[in-house]
Amino acid sequence: MVIRENFEKNLEELKRKIGEMSELSVSALEKSFKALKTQDIELALKVIEGDNAIDNLELEVNQFAIWLISKEAPVSRDLREIIGAIKISSEIERVADFAVNIAKATVKIGNAPSLLEITKLEKMKELSIEMLHKAIQSFIEENISLAKEVGELEDEVDQYNGETYKSITNYLSDHPEETNQLLQLLFVNRHLERTADHITNIAESTAYLIKGQIYDFNS
Amino acid sequence: MITSVMERTNTLIEQTETGKVVSEMVHHKEGTSKINVRDLNLFYGDKQALYGVSLDIHEKQVTALIGPSGCGKSTFLRTLNRMNDLIDGVKITGDIIIDQENIYNTNDVIKLRTKVGMVFQKPNLFPMSIYDNVAYGPRGQGVRNKRELDKIVEESLRGAAIWDEVKDRLKTSALGLSGGQQQRVCIARAIAMKPDVILMDEPTSALDPISTLKVEELITNMKKDYTIVIVTHNMQQAARISDRTAFFLNGEVVEYDNTDEIFSTPQDQRTEDYVTGRFG
Numbered sequence: 001m002v003i004r005e006n007f008e009k010n011l012e013e014l015k016r017k018i019g020e021m022s023e024l025s026v027s028a029l030e031k032s033f034k035a036l037k038t039q040d041i042e043l044a045l046k047v048i049e050g051d052n053a054i055d056n057l058e059l060e061v062n063q064f065a066i067w068l069i070s071k072e073a074p075v076s077r078d079l080r081e082i083i084g085a086i087k088i089s090s091e092i093e094r095v096a097d098f099a100v101n102i103a104k105a106t107v108k109i110g111n112a113p114s115l116l117e118i119t120k121l122e123k124m125k126e127l128s129i130e131m132l133h134k135a136i137q138s139f140i141e142e143n144i145s146l147a148k149e150v151g152e153l154e155d156e157v158d159q160y161n162g163e164t165y166k167s168i169t170n171y172l173s174d175h176p177e178e179t180n181q182l183l184q185l186l187f188v189n190r191h192l193e194r195t196a197d198h199i200t201n202i203a204e205s206t207a208y209l210i211k212g213q214i215y216d217f218n219s
Numbered sequence: 220m221i222t223s224v225m226e227r228t229n230t231l232i233e234q235t236e237t238g239k240v241v242s243e244m245v246h247h248k249e250g251t252s253k254i255n256v257r258d259l260n261l262f263y264g265d266k267q268a269l270y271g272v273s274l275d276i277h278e279k280q281v282t283a284l285i286g287p288s289g290c291g292k293s294t295f296l297r298t299l300n301r302m303n304d305l306i307d308g309v310k311i312t313g314d315i316i317i318d319q320e321n322i323y324n325t326n327d328v329i330k331l332r333t334k335v336g337m338v339f340q341k342p343n344l345f346p347m348s349i350y351d352n353v354a355y356g357p358r359g360q361g362v363r364n365k366r367e368l369d370k371i372v373e374e375s376l377r378g379a380a381i382w383d384e385v386k387d388r389l390k391t392s393a394l395g396l397s398g399g400q401q402q403r404v405c406i407a408r409a410i411a412m413k414p415d416v417i418l419m420d421e422p423t424s425a426l427d428p429i430s431t432l433k434v435e436e437l438i439t440n441m442k443k444d445y446t447i448v449i450v451t452h453n454m455q456q457a458a459r460i461s462d463r464t465a466f467f468l469n470g471e472v473v474e475y476d477n478t479d480e481i482f483s484t485p486q487d488q489r490t491e492d493y494v495t496g497r498f499g
Contacts, residue, residue: 004496075482078495212484
């Protein structure tokens with residue numbers, strides 16, 4: 001007889017829910033950026049409406065985790081895994097909120113003719129999604145080297161963030177009449193940078209779960 | 220001004236190293252050792268029950284001994300006041316030093332057991348009054364003065380957090396008390412001998428949950444005066460009340476560390492498997 005087989009199954013279920021949340025967030029990020037790029041207001045509104053599903057999943061993860069703690073009195077790695085799930089679900093929820101913020105910026109920009117190349121912003125979005133995939137895979141497979149890679153990718157996002165900030169502010173000083181759109185793009189730049197920060201937190205929580213030591217990948 | 224702020228900011232950023240370990244979870248508890256066990260082996264006839272056990276038990280701390288049935292933890296506990304001497308065919312090698320004295324080099328076992336008291340799994344009060352149970356040890360040591368005995372009995376019962384419940388019925392039979400109350404009177408009886416060390420062999424396993432919590436609370440309060448070593452099958456109990464935990468398996472100490480460490484980040488896979496309930 002495998003001891004604590006049901007508990008093991010419940011831990012797997014917890015991980016599965018985290019995986020599901022992450023997929024929904026990736027999809028929200030993809031859609032919100034596509035909406036920004038193609039000025040598709042309808043798609044942007046869909047992202048905003050879809051956020052509820054992710055919020056509900058976060059609630060579900062938390063309730064499930066609290067139930068597991070009270071029922072199983074977990075210690076050691078089991079406890080770290082459950083606490084990790086609570087923290088990670090909250091970070092994924094934040095990532096989805098940034099997708100919503102990007103969608104809101106898209107709505108505010110509206111149909112105004114687009115002024116700037118957004119390839120660097122797009123690169124930041126792609127890097128963020130790659131980071132999220134790695135961070136969640138690292139959590140589910142308990143693989144510390146994947147968690148460390150997330151920290152390295154974040155440095156690249158920061159690099160693009162700095163460059164984008166400069167180019168937008170430079171353009172802004174020459175074209176003050178375009179403040180609205182440029183400001184929204186600055187916000188998007190900021191949202192993507194924060195997205196990467198929160199994903200790095202996921203990697204840190206995962207590293208703690210695996211090693212029992214607190215890591216900093218965020219500097 | 221602005222330049223200097225920027226310089227300081229940049230220096231701070233450069234100093235922060237990405238991916239480093241920020242902090243260890245556990246705050247190590249220091250302590251002076253009260254009991255030093257060195258390379259202790261114990262045989263019941265041909266069968267070896269303890270293999271090279273070495274550990275230091277700290278003064279005025281609670282040390283928990285955990286492990287599956289038959290792992291040697293109770294056997295080990297009993298070596299600390301030579302209870303195993305009573306069993307035929309027991310052979311012990313190695314050293315147990317309490318306060319710089321090797322307890323196996325003395326013939327005065329009575330003195331040792333005065334210093335190292337014991338509380339058992341089931342309450343084992345004598346069929347006499349509560350008062351006489353607690354006064355039994357001191358009387359045996361020659362205390363005859365009634366006022367002095369009254370004082371010892373009251374202090375011991377207070378120390379065991381049972382005084383208020385029994386103060387009006389001290390002369391009635393101790394066996395009329397509930398299991399939880401009896402166990403606390405047993406603790407009072409141990410305290411009455413003014414020991415330094417109290418050994419407890421699964422002291423709550425026969426008690427209901429509320430009595431268990433009362434005894435746990437008592438143990439936590441008692442550690443300011445006594446060095447306590449407790450064998451328990453209840454891992455949550457070990458986690459709640461002890462400062463240090465030793466994990467025994469097949470007669471060996473697999474891991475001995477701060478309790479925080481044992482229950483959050485054990486170093487040995489077997490400890491992890493045991494505390495998370497994967498075997499045992």
